[in-house]
Amino acid sequence: MENILIDKLDQLAIITINRPEKLNALNKATILELHEAFRSLNEDTTVKTIILTGSGEKAFVAGADISEFANFSVEDGGKLAAKGQELLFDFVQNLTTPVIAAVNGFALGGGLELAMACHFRIASTNAKMGLPEVTLGVIPGYGGTQRLAQLVGKGRAMEMIMTAGMIDASAALHYGLVNHVVEQAELLSFAKEIAAKITKNSSAAIAKAIEAINANFEDGTNGYQVEIKNFGACFGTEDFKEGTTAFLEKRKANFK
Structure with a gap:
């Protein structure tokens, strides 16, 4: 470089x-x-x-x-x-x-x-x-x-x-x-x-949020549908399991 x-x-x-x-x-x-x-x-x-x-x-x-x-x-x-x-x-x-x-x-x-x-x-x-x-x-x-x-x-x-x-x-x-x-x-x-x-937050969720926000500015793309898809995809991640478990256990999440 x-x-x-x-x-x-x-x-x-x-x-x-x-x-x-x-x-x-x-x-x-x-x-x-x-x-x-x-x-x-x-x-x-x-x-x-x-x-x-x-x-x-x-x-x-x-x-x-x-x-x-x-x-x-x-x-x-x-x-x-x-x-x-x-x-x-x-x-x-x-x-x-x-x-x-x-x-x-x-x-x-x-x-x-x-x-x-x-x-x-x-x-x-x-x-x-x-x-x-x-x-x-x-x-x-x-x-x-x-x-x-x-x-x-x-x-x-x-x-x-x-x-x-x-x-x-x-x-x-x-x-x-x-x-x-x-x-x-x-x-x-x-x-x-x-x-x-x-x-401190979930990188997996942030990546999905970036994609969903950007979708609103793409011609021919329904940003709401991208949000729905990405919201659902978050449920299959380890970060979702850790985040929700940490919330219920009243502790800070430790995202990997």
Whole structure:
């Protein structure tokens, strides 16, 4: 791994995008490394939560590496978006291990799209977020037009994308784009506190909940039916036996 760092702390993994000289901009190599990191951590049964952040104090991810696609054709552009969504953005959204984005600075273009693909977001007070693609004569291609509207509503998404403007952490909190805003020095510790709360719960149930919540935003999918199916499936797990037994015995559950 040349562009990312991975730290494992008990049942928590922290992925840090480490290209500070490029403000952690996404290039093909970084996207591939992130895919591999998320894939391997998702398969690691000792990891129950993942935090994603950027190195340094300026940027989470300041965008995509424009030099890689400046001369692309129509066909090349379509393939770039499709491959990126498959390898990383859709992949992270559908990961069965919870992913928290700790947005520690600029999250622009592909950086905001990556943060929005995570299951939820925490921002530092200095964070700035936006989708400035129209200033380059292109639109967000890694799911930004879809996820931003889902998170902040159609009108605000239209305005943010059409003006290419940035919003600060306070506005992002007001819009519902992030769940919490804290001082930068407290960002990782705060994210770890939330991760610890998640870790205490059933990973099997959380995975089913992620799938059911995501189903509500999939065309042609009945989210209620997915919820019913996943609810029933939980009854066949060891976690369900442990959780209900612990409740009846008035003790804390010990999920394996």
